[in-house]
Amino acid sequence: MSSNNHGTCGTCDYFGDGIEQQQLIQIRINPESAPEAFSACAAPRNAEIHLSVGPRAGCDAWKPAA
Ligand code: SF4
Known part of the structure; x- marks a missing residue:
């Protein structure tokens, strides 16, 4: 993985x-x-399955943080 954190x-x-x-x-x-810092994903498509993710994971629903 490159140093580009987009996505x-x-x-x-x-x-x-x-x-x-x-x-x-x-x-x-x-x-x-903080690779150990897991969070529930709040994206509608993932929240309904209670997906928990780490900072280095990703998916197509990525939306840049404000
Ligand atoms: S990249 Fe995907 S899985 Fe990760 S927090 Fe965003 S919507 Fe959830």
Whole structure:
């Protein structure tokens, strides 16, 4: 994987439930900083199956974090 973090859960708007705000900011800057920080995915298509993801995962529903 390249150093380009576009498309990873850690930079996705649907990631971050249950993660402390300061840590989430760090993850959004660098998804490699906390690979153990799992979050429920809030994307409608994934939330209904209660998908839990790590910062380095990804899917086609990726939406850039605001
Ligand atoms: S699984 Fe997809 S929609 Fe959910 S946080 Fe990761 S990239 Fe975003």
